[in-house]
Amino acid sequence: xxxxxxxxxxxxxxxxxxxxxxxxxxxxxxxxxxxxxxxxxxxxxxxxxxxxxxxxxxxxxxxxxxxxxxxxxxxxxxxxxxxxx
Numbered sequence: 001x002x003x004x005x006x007x008x009x010x011x012x013x014x015x016x017x018x019x020x021x022x023x024x025x026x027x028x029x030x031x032x033x034x035x036x037x038x039x040x041x042x043x044x045x046x047x048x049x050x051x052x053x054x055x056x057x058x059x060x061x062x063x064x065x066x067x068x069x070x071x072x073x074x075x076x077x078x079x080x081x082x083x084x085x
Contacts, residue, residue: 007038008046020074024063052076
C-alpha cells in the first residue's frame, strides 16, 4: 500500500469534496494532480481494495470518444475504518 499512499489520500480528498465521482473522473484528476500519474489498473485497485471507498453504482456515458459503463464511487459509510500504515 505504501506505493500508492499519496494516490489513495488524494482520492479520499477528491471524494470528500465532491461526494461522488466515476472512475474516469478520478483517473483524470490523479493524472492532472501528480506528475507521475497513475494507470487505470492502479486506480481500479485503489478503489476496489481500500475500505474507505465504496461503489455506489454505475453510469453509462461517453468517455474518450466511446460509450462505456463506469463505476461511481463515494466514501464508505463505515464511521472510522482502520487502515494499517
